Amino acid sequence: MNPLRSAARTIVRYRVAFALIAVFLLVVSVYGIQKLRFESDLRTMLPENHPSIADYTALQNEFQSGDSTLIVVKVASIEPGGVYDIRDPKVIEAVYELEQRLRQREYVTDTVSIADVYMQVLGRLPKNEEEAKFVLDMLPPDERYSLVSRDYTTTIIAVTISREKKTETLVRVYRGIERDIESVKFPKNVEVIQTGNIGITYRILELLQSDLNKTMVISFILVIALLLYFYRSPVKAAIPLIPLIFGVTMTLGFMGLMGIPLDLATTTVGAMMIGMGIDYGIHVTNRYYEERKRGRSIEKAAEEAVAETGKALLGAALTTIGGFAAMYLSSLPMLHHLATALILGLSLAALNAVVITPAVIILEEDIMKRLKGHYVVPEVRSHSGVVGKAFHSLGETIRRKPATFLAAVFLITLFFGYGITQVTTEVRLEKFVPKGMPEIEALMDIRSDFGGQDELYVLLKANDVRNPAIVRGIYRFENQVKADSYYNGVFDSESIADVVHRQYGYIPSDEEKIKSALEKSQGVNLVSSDYSMTLIKFKGDFGGASMDDFRRIMRYFEEETARAQETEFPPGVKLSLTGDIYLNYVLDGLTKVEINRISTYGTAFVVLIVLLLFRKPKVSVAMITPMFLGALWTVGFMGWAGIPFTQSLAGVISMIVGLGVDYGMHLTHRFLEEMNEGNPRPIVTSVESVGPGILAGALTTAGGFLALLAGELPTIHDFGTTLAFGIFASMFAAYLVTPALLQVFYGRNTGGGRE
Known part of the structure; x- marks a missing residue:
C-alpha cells in the first residue's frame, strides 16, 4: 500500500489522539511566547567573526x-x-x-x-x-x-x-x-x-513590538474575511483556520523556547505564517469537500484529501523549506533566525493541516448531522458561480491556445526585466524609521543646522601610540581628511595629536613631552590604558542624501585610511575604520553578496528537490518555470516601485522561489492524476479544480503579507509589499505558464490536442 495513503488512514483513524497531542503542544507554546524577546542591536546583524x-x-x-x-x-x-x-x-x-x-x-x-x-x-x-x-x-x-x-x-x-x-x-x-x-x-x-x-x-524597538501585534491581528481579519467568502459559513471557514491558529501559536512559542529573537526580519513571521499557513489547510479542506460532493463517506473523503493533497503538500513544503534553507548559507545571523523561524513555522503549519484538519472537519460534520438529522454536502463558492466558470474558461482557452499564453508571459517578462536594472540597496538605520517621527525630524535638523553629527572612528593599533612619528602621522592624516571636507562631509575631528598640538603649538620629537601631554588622557576617550590603541574621531554628515553618497564617503575613508597607513605611519602601525556608521557600510556590502548567494542556492535547492520528487524533466520544467518568473517579476517590480534591498529583504528571492513553486506543483500534480485516470481533458479539470484553491491560498497568503503594511516601520512595509507581489506574480505565472507547458508537452497524448 502507498505509504502516504497508509499514513492518511492512520491520521483519520486516530484523529482524536493526534488532536490531543497538538493541544498539549499548544499549551507548551503559550508558555514559550512569554519568553520571546526583541532585538535591535546592529552588531547582531553581522557575523560574529567579522573583523x-x-x-x-x-x-x-x-x-x-x-x-x-x-x-x-x-x-x-x-x-x-x-x-x-x-x-x-x-x-x-x-x-x-x-x-x-x-x-x-x-x-x-x-x-x-x-x-x-x-x-x-x-x-x-x-x-x-x-x-x-x-x-x-x-x-x-x-x-x-x-x-x-x-x-x-x-x-x-x-x-x-x-x-x-x-x-x-x-x-x-x-x-x-x-x-x-x-x-x-x-x-x-x-x-x-x-x-x-x-x-x-x-524607536525601532518600540515599533517592532507594536508592528508584530498589529500586523498579526490585521492578517487574521483579512484571512477570516476571505475564508467567509469562499466557504459561505463561519463554521466551515473556521475549519482551515483552527489548524492555522495552532501552527502560528506553536511557531511563536517554539521561537521563545529556542531563544530566536524578534528583530527587523523575524517580526514579520507572525503575519507571514498566517498568510502562508492557511494555504495548506485550504487545499486539504477543498479536496475534502470535492470528495464529499462526489459521494464519498466522511472518513473516506478525509482519507482521500490527506492522501492526495498530502503528495502536493509534501512537495510544496519541501520546496518551500528548500528555498528558505538557503538563508542558512548567509553570513548574516538575522537571516539564520528568519530561516529557522520560517522553516519551523511551515513545518508546523503543514503538519497541523494534515493532522488537525481531519479531526475538525469530521467533528463539524457529526455536529451538523445531530443538529439537522442528516449530513449536509457542503457547497464551496470557489468551485461554483463566477469563480468556477472563470477557471473552466481559462482551462479551455489554455487547452486551445497555449502558445498565446506563453507569448504574453514573454512580453511581461521583458517589462519587469528592465525594472531589475533599477534595483538598489539600503542599510542606513535612520531609513528604517518612518518619516515625520520626532527623532528623524530632529536628526534632519541637526544635519541641516550643524553640518551633521554622525561619528566615524579610525582605530589605530601600535606598540606605543605616543611615538612622535605616530602622533605626527595622526596629525597629518587628520588634517588631510578635514581639508577634503567638501567631499567627505567632515565637520570636526579629535585625536591625541590635537591634545599635544594644543599644549605645545606643534608636535614635538621628544617622546617624554608627548607622554606628559597625554598623561591625563590614559584610558579615557582617546587612548587605551596600555597606550597600544588610540582613536581618531571624525564628526560630520556621513549618511549622505542617498546610498550612493554614503558609499562614496565610506570608500573615501577606506582609501584614505589605507593610504595613510602606508605613507604616514611607521611599519607595524595598523589603522581600521569602526563605529556604528561604518558597521552600516559593512552590512551594505554583505547584503549585496548575500542576495546573490541566497537567491542562487535557494533556486538550486528547489530545482533539485523537484527533480528528485518527480524525476521527469518535462514535468519539472512545468512546475519550476512559474517559480523563476515569479522571482524575476518581483525583483523587476522592486526596481519599478523604488523598493530597495535591505538586510531583512536579502532572502526575499529565495523565499519567493520556495513559495512560488507550490502553485505550479499543485496544478501539475492534479494534471498527472487526471491524465493517469484517463481523463481526455486533464488540463481543463486540473485548472478548474485546483485553480480556485490556489486563488484562495494566494489571496490569504498575500493578505497576510499585505497586513504588514499596517506596521509603521518602512522596512516592514517593503517586506509585505514585495512578498505579496511575489505571491501574486507566482500565482499568475502558474496559471499562465504551467498549464500551457503541460498542454504543449502532453496535449496530443490526452485527446485534447491544440486546435
Whole structure:
C-alpha cells in the first residue's frame, strides 16, 4: 500500500489522539511566547567573526565609545510669554541642569553642550542675554555653529554612552534619559527631543513590538474575511483556520523556547505564517469537500484529501523549506533566525493541516448531522458561480491556445526585466524609521543646522601610540581628511595629536613631552590604558542624501585610511575604520553578496528537490518555470516601485522561489492524476479544480503579507509589499505558464490536442 495513503488512514483513524497531542503542544507554546524577546542591536546583524566586529568591540571596551544620543533643544513656537532665542539665560540654565543630571548616570561617560562654553569662559552661566551673545560671538564661526544653529533657535547636547549591548539596557538608558529631560523645566516655546543612535534604535524597538501585534491581528481579519467568502459559513471557514491558529501559536512559542529573537526580519513571521499557513489547510479542506460532493463517506473523503493533497503538500513544503534553507548559507545571523523561524513555522503549519484538519472537519460534520438529522454536502463558492466558470474558461482557452499564453508571459517578462536594472540597496538605520517621527525630524535638523553629527572612528593599533612619528602621522592624516571636507562631509575631528598640538603649538620629537601631554588622557576617550590603541574621531554628515553618497564617503575613508597607513605611519602601525556608521557600510556590502548567494542556492535547492520528487524533466520544467518568473517579476517590480534591498529583504528571492513553486506543483500534480485516470481533458479539470484553491491560498497568503503594511516601520512595509507581489506574480505565472507547458508537452497524448 502507498505509504502516504497508509499514513492518511492512520491520521483519520486516530484523529482524536493526534488532536490531543497538538493541544498539549499548544499549551507548551503559550508558555514559550512569554519568553520571546526583541532585538535591535546592529552588531547582531553581522557575523560574529567579522573583523569589523572585533574593532567595534575594542571601541566599546577600551574607549567606552561607539554609542551616543543627541538631545535637540529648539524653539518650536513663538507664543507670547515664551523665549524666542536659544541664547536666553533660562534656556542655558535648563541645558546645564539637564547636563548635570545626565552626568550622574553611570552609563554616561561624557556630555558636550553650549553651557560648557560659558562655564569655561566665565566660570559660571550668563546672567543676561547680552552676556550670552557676547561670549558666543567671541568663538570662531565653525566652533560657534557646531553648538547653535545660525538662526539661534536650536542647540544640541551630545551624550556619549557606555552600555551593555542588550535590548534591556538600551530601553533602560533611553527611558532614564527621557526621565531626566522631563524632570528639567525648560522655558515656554522650547521643545526637547532625544535622537541619535540610542533614540532611533529605541524607536525601532518600540515599533517592532507594536508592528508584530498589529500586523498579526490585521492578517487574521483579512484571512477570516476571505475564508467567509469562499466557504459561505463561519463554521466551515473556521475549519482551515483552527489548524492555522495552532501552527502560528506553536511557531511563536517554539521561537521563545529556542531563544530566536524578534528583530527587523523575524517580526514579520507572525503575519507571514498566517498568510502562508492557511494555504495548506485550504487545499486539504477543498479536496475534502470535492470528495464529499462526489459521494464519498466522511472518513473516506478525509482519507482521500490527506492522501492526495498530502503528495502536493509534501512537495510544496519541501520546496518551500528548500528555498528558505538557503538563508542558512548567509553570513548574516538575522537571516539564520528568519530561516529557522520560517522553516519551523511551515513545518508546523503543514503538519497541523494534515493532522488537525481531519479531526475538525469530521467533528463539524457529526455536529451538523445531530443538529439537522442528516449530513449536509457542503457547497464551496470557489468551485461554483463566477469563480468556477472563470477557471473552466481559462482551462479551455489554455487547452486551445497555449502558445498565446506563453507569448504574453514573454512580453511581461521583458517589462519587469528592465525594472531589475533599477534595483538598489539600503542599510542606513535612520531609513528604517518612518518619516515625520520626532527623532528623524530632529536628526534632519541637526544635519541641516550643524553640518551633521554622525561619528566615524579610525582605530589605530601600535606598540606605543605616543611615538612622535605616530602622533605626527595622526596629525597629518587628520588634517588631510578635514581639508577634503567638501567631499567627505567632515565637520570636526579629535585625536591625541590635537591634545599635544594644543599644549605645545606643534608636535614635538621628544617622546617624554608627548607622554606628559597625554598623561591625563590614559584610558579615557582617546587612548587605551596600555597606550597600544588610540582613536581618531571624525564628526560630520556621513549618511549622505542617498546610498550612493554614503558609499562614496565610506570608500573615501577606506582609501584614505589605507593610504595613510602606508605613507604616514611607521611599519607595524595598523589603522581600521569602526563605529556604528561604518558597521552600516559593512552590512551594505554583505547584503549585496548575500542576495546573490541566497537567491542562487535557494533556486538550486528547489530545482533539485523537484527533480528528485518527480524525476521527469518535462514535468519539472512545468512546475519550476512559474517559480523563476515569479522571482524575476518581483525583483523587476522592486526596481519599478523604488523598493530597495535591505538586510531583512536579502532572502526575499529565495523565499519567493520556495513559495512560488507550490502553485505550479499543485496544478501539475492534479494534471498527472487526471491524465493517469484517463481523463481526455486533464488540463481543463486540473485548472478548474485546483485553480480556485490556489486563488484562495494566494489571496490569504498575500493578505497576510499585505497586513504588514499596517506596521509603521518602512522596512516592514517593503517586506509585505514585495512578498505579496511575489505571491501574486507566482500565482499568475502558474496559471499562465504551467498549464500551457503541460498542454504543449502532453496535449496530443490526452485527446485534447491544440486546435
